[in-house]
Amino acid sequence: MKKFVSLAFVFLPLIATVGCSSSSDDASTEQSAVDTTMPTQTSDTTAPIGNATMPAENMVIDVRTPAEFAEGHLDGAINLDLEGGAFEQQLSTLSKDGTYSIYCRSGRRSAVAVEMMKEAGFIYVIDLGGLEDAQTATGLEIVK
Numbered sequence: 001m002k003k004f005v006s007l008a009f010v011f012l013p014l015i016a017t018v019g020c021s022s023s024s025d026d027a028s029t030e031q032s033a034v035d036t037t038m039p040t041q042t043s044d045t046t047a048p049i050g051n052a053t054m055p056a057e058n059m060v061i062d063v064r065t066p067a068e069f070a071e072g073h074l075d076g077a078i079n080l081d082l083e084g085g086a087f088e089q090q091l092s093t094l095s096k097d098g099t100y101s102i103y104c105r106s107g108r109r110s111a112v113a114v115e116m117m118k119e120a121g122f123i124y125v126i127d128l129g130g131l132e133d134a135q136t137a138t139g140l141e142i143v144k
Helices: 002-037 066-071 087-091 108-119 131-138
Strands: 058-062 099-104 124-130
Touching: 058 131, 087 108, 099 108, 099 131, 108 124, 124 131
Parallel strands: 058 099, 099 124
Antiparallel strands: none
16 A cells, blocks of 8 residues: 555656646647637727728827817827817717827817717727827827
């Protein structure tokens, strides 16, 4: 009986090691298969509505006043003043399938604008928050 117990202590770790390495190889093979079939994630902060495919282009929208916009805005951004009274009308000129990144001074107006756009049927809308957060997120320079 002692010989059996001694042999068990010798072979048990060996069997466990072989069993682990085999399942480890299987797991890495399975992981590789999963990685190649999963879509890559983006840095978007909102999920798409429906099964639409995300467009490649991204329009950056500054929802501050024209005076604030003139003081400095992200390079390439357009100005759609949220509180100027024409925001909803201006939205009607944009494609609802486009991708839009929205920012303001502190993040309050951008959150309101994002909610309005979602309610209006826009599919991909990203709230970048305030100007500094938007610059960090996009890597765009602030221009005047």
